[in-house]
Amino acid sequence: MGWHFRKPGKFLRPVLLLLCCEAVGGEEGMALPAAAAVEVFHTWTLIHDDWIDRSALRRGRPTVHELFVGWEKELQMSPREAHHFGGTVAILAGDLLHGLPSSFLHRLHSEKGLPPEIPLTLIHILETEILSHLLIGEMKDVVYSYFPIEVISSQQVRWIMWQKTAALFSYCGLAGALIGLRTTDRNHPLVKALNSFASLSGIAFQIQDDILGLIADEKILGKPVGSDIREGKKTLPLYLAYRVASPAQKRFLSSIVGNQKSGEKEIQSVVELIRELGGISESQKRAERHIQQAYEVLHPLPPSRYKELLHEWASHLLSREF
């Protein structure tokens, strides 16, 4: 359970939540348990997703399932047993972490003295709405990877990005604002503004993530580059490139994408083709457009240091290299 936390991530979600709390006049300290909750929530989904996506690397270290395959000798297991054991530990560690966010949110009442309705509402939203979007998004991500590119629509690509990534970002905006305002009213104009801001930023984040997944330096990124191609993931850069490809280029893309046997060289030539066809530059433009929109929806918010920090936070999403 502690494996990923010993080498922490970027804390984008908890920072967003804390800034949203302060931006509506709340106190950062009040929202700390919720900030911890979203980071832990994110982490347990990573542990399960890494098994699902067969990723061996995360934050520059072995993923949980990969780590426990290494118990092979200690427990005198066959390689097949060890493979299963790695999956077992990843499932159980993720499941156990899944319980913590509710416990952290509980502290908003027991330690921070907020009315119990607030954590109860926050738990309810996280464990129904957000969880369903996230897992249904992940399920589609997997199932669509077995489909040919041409049957997926641009709306489906965008909706998956929202579900699997932006939904949790939007929750950070919502939770931060509700805590800062000490309310359970989701229709409060500032709550809606920060919810939209976080949601649009989440899409931009995912687009940048898919770009980095193709062209980043693997050592800086800390996770495998190009594996989305092998896994057949229908990312925006691939989708946009495919749309304008010639019939021969389409055949070439379809022969490599989703083929578990694709080698490094083939993957690299697909990345090059995506770049040539403008899939990367067009994706960058769309990510920037989302950030612009995110700035705009912030207009109901009074000017403050925290509003500025939200701008900085959002622009960092696109300049990051990992």
Place this chain on the structure above:
Amino acid sequence: MGWHFRKPGKFLRPVLLLLCCEAVGGEEGMALPAAAAVEVFHTWTLIHDDWIDRSALRRGRPTVHELFVGWEKELQMSPREAHHFGGTVAILAGDLLHGLPSSFLHRLHSEKGLPPEIPLTLIHILETEILSHLLIGEMKDVVYSYFPIEVISSQQVRWIMWQKTAALFSYCGLAGALIGLRTTDRNHPLVKALNSFASLSGIAFQIQDDILGLIADEKILGKPVGSDIREGKKTLPLYLAYRVASPAQKRFLSSIVGNQKSGEKEIQSVVELIRELGGISESQKRAERHIQQAYEVLHPLPPSRYKELLHEWASHLLSREF
């Protein structure tokens, strides 16, 4: 997600919770959302455990991961891909169901009008205490299956049974009583009594489960018989038999237990040996003793129809054939 519910289980946990609510003077209807919560909580753990234990059968039907291996042709996957896909669906379906109990418990406030502190406390206990016991119990169950029998103590065997099974039973007693009494006070004498009753019954249930896992009729049980032997599970009947076995019998037991290649015939001869050595009859005695103790801890409860029903419920745990 709906697969297991279409062929429901025995509803032992929700029934226990509802009876405990009524036994302290509460109204059954008030506790219904919590009853649904414990059944769904139990179900998501089954989906993950079935993958971990490589069980192909549950309630007489294929388990979730087994079911989705069947998508092999539809998604044009290789058998290896299909195996991974089955695991993927089982993980995601379990994860999604894991969110529902919090949502159901939320309704104790939003629909049933209980003070929000009660569902908040119930969610907190379920998602921290109970969840950790359950998953740590499952983890030990798996890890100990790679260990030789002689290094496990009788206390460890009992503690695993408590953690992986009785913890959730004890929660049903606790939750039913807290809801019935409209309190969050875990030290109330009736809450403590029902908590202990449920906890002792849970151990008895698990002992009976392990006995049935050796000698039941597979068609009635609805899940594989003898697979605990192959998986190397350190169940009470095996443990008690091993303790009194001769050196030659010990060697025989150790050669079959935990050996994935053990055939039907070898498994059957292990079951016969466990029976001859008194492992089954001694386990039955212990299960009965736990039920007797469970009756005794109920003494603070005033006599009522519901107290009688709790007795009936507990005695059914041992007479059941599935």
